[in-house]
Every structure is written in structure tokens, then in C-alpha cells.
Amino acid sequence: MKDPILTREYLKRRSFIELSARDRAKCLFDSGTGRELAGPFDRIESPWLAMQDVTPEADDGCIVMRGTIGGQQAVVIAFAGAFQGGAIGEVSGAKLTAALDLACADNEKGIRTSAVLLLETGGVRLQEANLGLAAVAEIISSIIALRRHAPVISLTAGTVGCFGGMSLAAGVSSYVVMTRQGRLGLNGPEVIEEESGVEEFDASDRSLIWSIFGGQQRYDQGLVDALVDDDADQIVKTVRDLIAQGVPPVHRSEQVDLYRSRITALDNSRQWNPEELHSWKNQNKKENQ
Amino acid sequence: MEQFEFNYPAKRKVLKKSHIGVVGSGDLEVLLEPANDAAASVRIRTSAEGFKSTWKAVMDRFFGQYDGAASIEINDAGATPGVVLLRLQQAVEASER
Numbered sequence: 001m002k003d004p005i006l007t008r009e010y011l012k013r014r015s016f017i018e019l020s021a022r023d024r025a026k027c028l029f030d031s032g033t034g035r036e037l038a039g040p041f042d043r044i045e046s047p048w049l050a051m052q053d054v055t056p057e058a059d060d061g062c063i064v065m066r067g068t069i070g071g072q073q074a075v076v077i078a079f080a081g082a083f084q085g086g087a088i089g090e091v092s093g094a095k096l097t098a099a100l101d102l103a104c105a106d107n108e109k110g111i112r113t114s115a116v117l118l119l120e121t122g123g124v125r126l127q128e129a130n131l132g133l134a135a136v137a138e139i140i141s142s143i144i145a146l147r148r149h150a151p152v153i154s155l156t157a158g159t160v161g162c163f164g165g166m167s168l169a170a171g172v173s174s175y176v177v178m179t180r181q182g183r184l185g186l187n188g189p190e191v192i193e194e195e196s197g198v199e200e201f202d203a204s205d206r207s208l209i210w211s212i213f214g215g216q217q218r219y220d221q222g223l224v225d226a227l228v229d230d231d232a233d234q235i236v237k238t239v240r241d242l243i244a245q246g247v248p249p250v251h252r253s254e255q256v257d258l259y260r261s262r263i264t265a266l267d268n269s270r271q272w273n274p275e276e277l278h279s280w281k282n283q284n285k286k287e288n289q
Numbered sequence: 290m291e292q293f294e295f296n297y298p299a300k301r302k303v304l305k306k307s308h309i310g311v312v313g314s315g316d317l318e319v320l321l322e323p324a325n326d327a328a329a330s331v332r333i334r335t336s337a338e339g340f341k342s343t344w345k346a347v348m349d350r351f352f353g354q355y356d357g358a359a360s361i362e363i364n365d366a367g368a369t370p371g372v373v374l375l376r377l378q379q380a381v382e383a384s385e386r
Contacts, residue, residue, distance in 0.1 A: 020311065040308045040320055053290040055336045055364050057312040058320055082313025 014232040016157050017181060021080035024118050024157070025065045027232050028076050028239055033067035038095055046089045048128045057083045062092035064099045070240040073106065073113040075099050081120030081160030088121060088166060089128040093135020100142035100152075107149030114150040114243045115143075117173065118157070122188065123164015136165035140172055147174050147251060153242050156182040157230065161213065163188040172253045175225040175242045177235070178215030184223070185213040211274035220278045223252070291338045295348050297329040299358035307383035310376045317365040317373060319380040324360040335365035343370060351377050359384070 040058035061083035079086040124132030154173040161183030189203035
């Protein structure tokens with residue numbers, strides 16, 4: 001039976017997942033400092049969706065806010081997972097890239113500005129395929145330019161998760177933060193099932209999905225820097241601490257030899273189970289010693 | 290996707306704009322702004338086709354109670370009439386806060 005005190009704590013906390021993308025972005029800033037840039041009333045919406053009979057959104061599902069976090073300048077870019085699965089189109093991609101580039105320019109002027117990406121996205125928006133792919137390339141190069149100056153933090157709280165090209169954006173970030181409810185992966189479960197068959201991956205098996213893509217597994221594999229609860233206050237504190245920590249000495253995506261050796265050590269002649277993946281990082285460490 | 294516009298008379302000025310909701314399945318986004326003239330208008334874009342008379346009925350009911358000179362835009366992804374009314378009321382509440 002559950003401890004009633006723990007239940008009370010659970011009920012008292014402020015859920016982050018239940019917040020809208022705009023409220024998620026807003027709550028990260030020092031009180032009253034967050035202001036939205038290129039918001040819904042600027043009506044920078046996708047010109048491609050209406051042509052394909054899809055209702056556009058006035059902010060194209062991408063919320064950009066600027067303010068201070070822990071007293072330091074920061075920009076937060078949040079994707080609304082509810083709109084088109086948070087997928088990246090021409091406009092939302094350009095908003096993200098422009099925000100990162102402006103932050104980079106500020107850093108070059110001596111104003112230290114960090115970036116926080118709230119990634120709830122299936123990747124590229126299929127209705128804007130090539131433009132979405134180009135956007136992902138721009139986003140990655142903008143993250144790499146910015147992360148030399150100030151940390152770029154990717155946060156995937158759930159429940160959409162972060163997949164496709166945008167998982168690469170998370171991969172090149174300075175820090176990755178996840179909840180247990182969040183998911184992170186290049187190919188999503190349904191893509192794997194469609195490409196390789198249900199024997200390879202059963203996309204209807206939710207426990208299998210979370211045991212592979214879930215925040216806990218990604219944290220155990222060393223691909224996530226902080227595993228947090230679905231608690232807005234804890235997430236705010238974690239983001240603040242990571243910004244204060246500054247740029248990491250070595251970025252994860254720079255450790256090519258380490259990750260290449262892990263991939264080489266992986267025996268892909270058989271199916272791995274989630275528990276083995278869990279200890280993959282440690283096994284690899286032992287082999288290297 | 291279908292698009293239509295309805296116009297209604299208004300009695301008082303709207304001072305603040307407000308934005309509510311998201312264009313997610315079964316939901317909608319409402320953008321409410323002060324209108325330039327002394328009347329109200331609502332422009333609707335919806336992914337569910339063939340419901341113009343239902344939209345008209347929902348708007349008639351809403352503007353039967355609301356008399357602000359607002360210019361409203363709705364981007365809809367298949368919300369039910371109840372959700373539409375709730376979102377409109379939320380938008381009004383946010384604009385009068």
C-alpha cells in the first residue's frame with residue numbers, strides 16, 4: 001500500500017506535463033520576466049497547411065519566450081505537442097533557428113544567453129517535408145554555434161516525446177533533461193514496426209515502448225543528464241542549475257570514439273532486451289578498463 | 290478545411306486581446322482582439338467540413354450573451370460545440386481580467 005504522506009506530496013506538486021506549451025515556457029523564467037516573441041497575434045503561420053486542407057495555428061505550434069532564468073538571460077522555445085504532433089515546419093523551424101541565432105549574437109556581444117528547448121515533437125512535419133528537413137539542418141548548426149557560448153538545454157517531459165530529426169537536436173544539446181513519462185528516439189515505434197515488422201518491434205506494446213525510449217532507460221544509458229519528476233518546481237530548479245553550471249567541458253556529441261565503441265560492442269545478431277540495454281553503458285565501461 | 294465569417298452587433302468596447310487553446314484534435318484556438326468598428330465579427334477555419342449551420346447556432350448563442358466589439362478568429366481541429374463555447378468564454382474571461 002502506498003504511503004499516504006507520499007500521496008499527499010504527489011497531489012500537492014504542480015504537474016509540468018499538464019501545462020500547455022506556453023505555460024511550460026513561462027514557468028521556467030524568473031517571475032514576470034518571460035515575454036513572448038513572434039506570438040500568435042503576429043500571425044506568422046504556416047502558408048503550406050491551408051493549401052493541404054489542414055487548419056494552421058497562429059503561432060505555428062512554436063512558442064518563443066525571452067527573459068531571465070536564475071538572473072541570467074535565456075530564451076525558451078517550446079513546441080506544442082498537441083498541434084500536428086509538435087512537428088517542425090518551415091515557420092516553426094525558422095522561429096527556433098532565429099531564436100538560437102539571436103541568442104548566439106547576444107553571446108558574441110558579451111551578453112551571456114542560454115537556450116532551453118521544450119521538445120514535444122514527432123520530428124519533421126510531413127506536409128512540409130523538404131522545408132522541415134532543411135529546418136532541422138539549420139537548427140542543428142545553430143545549436144552547435146550557440147553551445148560554445150552558453151548551454152543549450154533540451155527538455156522532453158512528455159507525453160508526445162522527441163523523435164525524428166528533432167532527436168538529433170536533443171543529441172547535440174549541452175544537456176538533456178527528461179521525465180520518466182518522456183520518450184526520446186530517432187525512429188519512433190510505429191516507424192520501426194512498419195519498416196522491420198511486428199516481430200522486431202510491437203508498437204502497440206506501451207511497456208516495451210517506454211522500456212526502450214523512456215526517460216529512465218535513456219538516463220540509465222547515460223544519454224540524459226537529469227531525470228526529473230513531473231513536477232514544475234523540480235524542473236525549474238533543474239534548468240536553473242544547469243544554466244548556472246554553464247557549458248560542459250565536453251559535449252556528448254563530441255565523444256565520437258566513446259559512442260562508436262559502444263555501437264561496435266553491441267552484438268546485433270540477436271534481439272536485445274530492455275534490461276540488457278539498461279546495463280549497456282556499464283558493460284562497455286568494464287570492457288574498456 | 291472550411292472557412293466562414295459571421296457578424297454580430299456590439300454594445301461596448303473590448304480593451305484587451307486574448308489567446309486561448311491549441312489547434313489539437315478535438316480542440317481549437319481562439320484569438321480575440323478589439324474590433325476597429327462598433328460591431329463584432331468571428332472568422333472560423335475548421336478541419337471538420339459540413340458543419341456551417343452548427344457553427345452558426347453556436348455563435349448565435351455566444352453572441353446572444355456577449356456584447357463586446359471583438360474581432361475573433363477561430364482555428365479549429367474538430368472541437369465539439371461545448372468545447373467551442375467553453376474556449377470562447379475562456380477567451381472573454383482572459384480579455385476582461
